[in-house]
Amino acid sequence: xxxxxxxxxxxxxxxxxxxxxxxxxxxxxxxxxxxxxxxxxxxxxxxxxxxxxxxxxxxxxxxxxxxxxxxxxxxxxxxxxxxxxxxxxxxxxxxxxxxxxxxxxxxxxxxxxxxxxxxxxxxxxxxxxxxxxxxxxxxxxxxxxxxxxxxxxxxxxxxxxxxxxxxxxxxxxxxxxxxxxxxxxxxxxxxxxxxxxxxxxxxxxxxxxxxxxxxxxxxxxxxxxxxxxxxxxxxxxxxxxxxxxxxxxxxxxxxxxxxxxxxxxxxxxxxxxxxxxxxxxxxxxxxxxxxxxxxxxxxxxxxxxx
Amino acid sequence: xxxxxxxxxxxxxxxxxxxxxxxxxxxxxxxxxxxxxxxxxxxxxxxxxxxxxxxxxxxxxxxxxxxxxxxxxxxxxxxxxxxxxxxxxxxxxxxxxxxxxxxxxxxxxxxxxxxxxxxxxxxxxxxxxxxxxxxxxxxxxxxxxxxxxxxxxxxxxxxxxxxxxxxxxxxxxxxxxxxxxxxxxxxxxxxxxxxxxxxxxxxxxxxxxxxxxxxxxxxxxxxxxxxxxxxxxxxxxxxxxxxxxxxxxxxxxxxxxxxxxxxxxxxxxx
Numbered sequence: 001x002x003x004x005x006x007x008x009x010x011x012x013x014x015x016x017x018x019x020x021x022x023x024x025x026x027x028x029x030x031x032x033x034x035x036x037x038x039x040x041x042x043x044x045x046x047x048x049x050x051x052x053x054x055x056x057x058x059x060x061x062x063x064x065x066x067x068x069x070x071x072x073x074x075x076x077x078x079x080x081x082x083x084x085x086x087x088x089x090x091x092x093x094x095x096x097x098x099x100x101x102x103x104x105x106x107x108x109x110x111x112x113x114x115x116x117x118x119x120x121x122x123x124x125x126x127x128x129x130x131x132x133x134x135x136x137x138x139x140x141x142x143x144x145x146x147x148x149x150x151x152x153x154x155x156x157x158x159x160x161x162x163x164x165x166x167x168x169x170x171x172x173x174x175x176x177x178x179x180x181x182x183x184x185x186x187x188x189x190x191x192x193x194x195x196x197x198x199x200x201x202x203x204x205x206x207x208x209x210x211x212x213x214x215x216x217x218x219x220x221x222x223x224x225x226x227x228x229x230x231x232x233x234x235x236x237x238x239x240x241x242x243x244x245x246x247x248x249x250x251x252x253x254x255x256x257x258x259x260x261x262x263x264x265x266x267x268x269x270x271x272x273x274x275x276x277x278x279x280x281x282x283x284x285x286x287x288x289x290x291x292x293x294x295x296x297x298x299x300x301x302x303x304x305x306x
Numbered sequence: 307x308x309x310x311x312x313x314x315x316x317x318x319x320x321x322x323x324x325x326x327x328x329x330x331x332x333x334x335x336x337x338x339x340x341x342x343x344x345x346x347x348x349x350x351x352x353x354x355x356x357x358x359x360x361x362x363x364x365x366x367x368x369x370x371x372x373x374x375x376x377x378x379x380x381x382x383x384x385x386x387x388x389x390x391x392x393x394x395x396x397x398x399x400x401x402x403x404x405x406x407x408x409x410x411x412x413x414x415x416x417x418x419x420x421x422x423x424x425x426x427x428x429x430x431x432x433x434x435x436x437x438x439x440x441x442x443x444x445x446x447x448x449x450x451x452x453x454x455x456x457x458x459x460x461x462x463x464x465x466x467x468x469x470x471x472x473x474x475x476x477x478x479x480x481x482x483x484x485x486x487x488x489x490x491x492x493x494x495x496x497x498x499x500x501x502x503x504x505x506x507x508x509x510x511x512x513x514x515x516x517x518x519x520x521x522x523x524x525x526x527x528x529x530x531x532x533x534x535x536x537x538x539x540x541x542x543x544x545x546x547x548x549x550x551x552x553x554x555x556x557x558x559x560x561x562x563x564x565x566x567x568x569x570x571x572x573x574x575x576x
Contacts, residue, residue: 209392
C-alpha cells in the first residue's frame with residue numbers, strides 16, 4: 001500500500017470536522033462533559049493512525065476506517081443536534097459528552113451487568129451445544145437409516161422457546177436458572193435441527209469413503225459426520241445465539257435484578273435516558289463482540305472450505 | 307486357493323417396482339499378486355461388482371471369498387480408491403493418509419502414522435503439498451493422495467473403481483505410470499492383488515495381468531483374457547510393438563462384437 005492510500009482518507013477529515021464543531025458555542029444545553037468525547041475521539045484517532053500503519057490487507061484497513069468514520073459521523077451529528085443547536089428534546093437526547101461521562105462513572109456497575117448477562121448466555125448456550133450436537137449426530141445418523149427422529153424434533157423445535165418461560169418459572173427456583181433453561185432450549189432446537197440436517201445431507205461418497213476405511217461407529221460420528229456437517233451446525237448455533245440475546249434481554253426487562261436488560265429497563269423507568277442510551281450502546285457492543293468471536297471460531301473451524 | 311473367488315454373484319435392484327438385474331451369475335477368480343482389470347461398457351455392472359468387493363453393497367445371491375473366507379461388509383484387508391476423490395475435505399493431505407493408516411493400525415502412535423503418511427506422499431510426488439487441503443489440490447493431486455492413502459494402509463487387496471476416470475488425458479497417463487511403477491516395485495517384494503475397474507482398453511492392457519471383459523443387460527462375464535506382456539512394462543516401448551497392436555485390436559473387436567450382438571448384428575458398421 002502506498003502512503004497516500006494508507007493515510008489520505010475521509011476519516012481523518014471527519015476527525016478535523018469533529019474538532020472544529022467544538023468551536024461552535026453551546027446552545028441552551030451545555031455539555032459540561034464535552035471533554036470526555038473530545039478525548040475519546042482523539043484516542044480513537046490515535047488508534048486509527050496506529051492501525052493504519054500496521055495493517056497489511058487493504059480490505060481490512062478499508063473496513064476498519066469505515067467503521068471509525070461511521071462513529072465520527074454519528075458523534076458529529078449527535079453533537080450538532082444536541083449540544084450545539086438543541087434540535088432535540090433535551091431530557092430524551094442527552095449530549096454525547098454526558099453519556100460518555102456517565103459511562104465512565106457507571107463503568108463498574110455496567111461490567112457487573114455484562115458479566116451477569118453474558119454468563120447466563122454462555123452457560124445455557126454452551127450447555128445446549130454440548131448436548132444438541134452429539135444427540136443431533138446420533139439422531140441424524142439413525143434418521144438416515146430411517147427413523148421418526150426428524151419429525152419429532154421438527155415438532156418440538158417449532159414451539160417458540162419463550163412460551164416455556166412460565167413453565168420454567170414454576171419448575172425452577174431462581175431467575176438465573178430459568179434464564180439458563182430458556183436459553184438452553186432456544187439454542188438446543190436450532191442446533192439439533194442443524195446438526196441433524198447436516199448429517200442427513202452428508203454426501204454418500206463421503207460416507208462410502210469412510211465405510212471402506214472400516215471406521216468404528218464412534219469415529220464415523222465424530223470424525224466424519226461432525227466435520228462434514230459443521231457448516232449446518234454453525235447455522236443452528238448462529239440462530240441460537242441471536243434468539244438467546246433477544247430472549248435474555250426481554251426476560252431481564254421483566255423479572256431480573258441484574259443484567260443489561262434490567263439496566264436499561266430500570267433506568268428508563270426512572271426517566272434516566274442518559275443511562276438508557278448507555279445500556280443500548282453496551283448491548284450493541286456486547287453482541288457485536290460476541291458475534292465477532294463466534295465468526296472467528298467458525299472461520300477457523302471451516303478453514304478447509306474454499 | 308485363489309486370493310479372491312467370486313462365486314455365482316447375482317445382484318437385483320428394484321427401482322420403482324421395476325426389477326432389473328445388475329449382475330447375473332458372475333464367477334471368476336483372482337490370484338494372489340495379480341493385477342486384474344474389469345472392463346466393459348456402462349451398465350455392465352462392473353462398478354456394482356466392485357462395490358460388493360468393497361463391502362458397501364450386498365449381493366442378492368452368491369458370494370465372494372477372500373483367502374477362502376466369505377466377505378461380510380467392509381474390511382481392513384481391502385484398500386479402496388474411488389473415481390470421486392474420496393478424501394475428507396476437512397483434513398490436509400497428510401491427515402487424510404494418516405487417518406487411513408490409523409484405521410488399519412490402531413497401535414501406531416500419532417508420530418508413526420504421520421511418518422508413514424509422509425513416506426507415501428513422497429512416493430506419489432506430493433512432498434510440497436502435504437499440508438494442503440483437498441480443495442487446494444487439483445483432481446490429479448487429490449487422486450495421488452487417495453492412492454497414497456490406499457497404499458499406506460498396506461492392505462493385501464487394492465480395489466480401484468475407475469480411479470483415473472475423471473482426470474484429464476495427460477495426467478491420466480502420468481498417474482497410470484505412477485501406479486504401474488508403485489505396484490511393480492523393484493520386482494523383489496510381494497505385489498498386491500489389485501482389482502481395477504475401467505472402460506479404457508489401453509489403460510487395462512498397460513496395467514493388468516488379466517482382463518475380465520463384462521457385458522451389459524444383464525451384467526455377465528463375457529471373456530477373461532490374459533495379458534501376454536512382460537513386466538516391468540514401459541508404455542512407450544509397449545505401444546510400438548506389433549504384438550501390442552494385434553492384442554489391442556483383438557480386444558477391441560471383442561468389445562464391439564459384443565455390442566453389435568446386442569443391437570442387431572450386421573447393420574452396425576465399426
